[in-house]
Amino acid sequence: MGTAKVVSLSVVASQTSNLCFEAGGVLGELNVKLGGKAKAFDFTAFYALLGSMPTVPGHPARLVYDFLEIQTAVQKFALAALRSEPNKAALSKAVNSRANAFYAKYANAPDVIAKITQFYSPAATGSKPSRLEILSDVSQQQFDLLKSAYIDDSRTYVVRNTQSVLDSRLSSTGSSTTTDQNTQKSAEFMTAAAHFPPPAPGAATTVGGGDPVQEIFEEGNSAQSSQSSASATEHQTIVNTDYGYRVPYLENFAQYERAQISLIDERFASFMFAQNVPFLAAVFANELSSIDSDVYRTQIAYANTILMSPFNGTVTGVFKNLGDMVRPGEPVIRVENSDVVYLVAKIMYPGPISIGAGVTFETTLFDVPGPTTKITGNAVAVRGLTEDDLWEVVVEYNNLDGGGSSILPLGYHFDYDDTTASIT
Numbered sequence: 001m002g003t004a005k006v007v008s009l010s011v012v013a014s015q016t017s018n019l020c021f022e023a024g025g026v027l028g029e030l031n032v033k034l035g036g037k038a039k040a041f042d043f044t045a046f047y048a049l050l051g052s053m054p055t056v057p058g059h060p061a062r063l064v065y066d067f068l069e070i071q072t073a074v075q076k077f078a079l080a081a082l083r084s085e086p087n088k089a090a091l092s093k094a095v096n097s098r099a100n101a102f103y104a105k106y107a108n109a110p111d112v113i114a115k116i117t118q119f120y121s122p123a124a125t126g127s128k129p130s131r132l133e134i135l136s137d138v139s140q141q142q143f144d145l146l147k148s149a150y151i152d153d154s155r156t157y158v159v160r161n162t163q164s165v166l167d168s169r170l171s172s173t174g175s176s177t178t179t180d181q182n183t184q185k186s187a188e189f190m191t192a193a194a195h196f197p198p199p200a201p202g203a204a205t206t207v208g209g210g211d212p213v214q215e216i217f218e219e220g221n222s223a224q225s226s227q228s229s230a231s232a233t234e235h236q237t238i239v240n241t242d243y244g245y246r247v248p249y250l251e252n253f254a255q256y257e258r259a260q261i262s263l264i265d266e267r268f269a270s271f272m273f274a275q276n277v278p279f280l281a282a283v284f285a286n287e288l289s290s291i292d293s294d295v296y297r298t299q300i301a302y303a304n305t306i307l308m309s310p311f312n313g314t315v316t317g318v319f320k321n322l323g324d325m326v327r328p329g330e331p332v333i334r335v336e337n338s339d340v341v342y343l344v345a346k347i348m349y350p351g352p353i354s355i356g357a358g359v360t361f362e363t364t365l366f367d368v369p370g371p372t373t374k375i376t377g378n379a380v381a382v383r384g385l386t387e388d389d390l391w392e393v394v395v396e397y398n399n400l401d402g403g404g405s406s407i408l409p410l411g412y413h414f415d416y417d418d419t420t421a422s423i424t
Helices: 043-051 067-077 085-106 109-120 128-152 181-193 212-220 248-274 277-303
Strands: 002-020 025-030 059-063 080-082 159-179 223-246 313-318 331-348 358-363 373-384 390-398 420-423
Touching (some): 002 358, 043 277, 067 085, 067 277, 085 277, 109 128, 109 248, 109 277, 128 248, 331 373
Antiparallel strands (some): 002 331, 002 420, 025 080, 331 390, 358 373, 358 420, 373 390
16 A cells, blocks of 8 residues: 555546437427436337337237337437427338338238249249240241241332232122002902802802902902112222331341340349249348338437437536527537546556556545545556656546435545545
């Protein structure tokens, strides 16, 4: 043990933080005053909880932490907050979009994966890759047939005129029959004559020497019939001349090449998509995780509009009022931890001082007459100064008494004339 001469001794907080917002805005809430207590908020645990993406029990699509739940979780730790309606709206939208995506795709992942495999796996019959192969073959056959037809008909040149030929043949037949009105009357008379009584013996039975009924019928009967037929043949040739000439033979080549280029793009896209088919379960999990990461980023952006302290302490500075504009990184509240303090001393000591060494200060506090007070702690930082035997020593000291009140005020400077130090 050795005795040291104290040159200066002061009290500083073991933790000091000028709390600020990551983003700028207007201060909308201020929940503390000077001298108020700030409770430590466990940012690490809370961020881990948000990152785990807990969902509402029984509703795996709905995330628990929308902006209302975050408000509830941090309410007793919030020292101040910005006006953040856009952040709230963005978070609500992200949570709802995540729920919609879950219902649309991920809730029935096995069924969706089965359908994708059926429609897009190269090994599946009738899938898109197999149909693209068929379409490529059909395109090749169409090109070959048209090419042969153009060559066989010697139509590989520029077409200046187009010609269309119309051949038509028309034939028609018909017949008609006309019956005079007297025919109807004669028929009625014949019906009546059928009921005449037979002639008396020796009476005349003919008119003009014949049957009177027959003669009357023949006088009233009249009929007419006709038949007709016609045919026509037409041959018409139309030649069209336009300002734009065509080369159908080369157009066939161009159409074929364009079709092949499009098919190459489709087949390659289908090939690349098919690479995921065997791993769709993992792909779906990664996609959902990406959506959750976007929600998580939005949750953090909203949480960053609420000011909280990372340690227990006392509010020793308030630099903004409600309605003030706050820039990113601008101090709004200062919080200092006075439960544990550092005693920063400059001492004259002829021997070495190591970190962890015990240091005891004996002093009269506040110049109050009476017995001296001993303050004991361990050196947590030691620095040699330019003068011989002059040291700067930082001693950690538990500053709470038995009732939980602070013993030494922050910033207190000891009277070096009444203070001595011993090193162990």
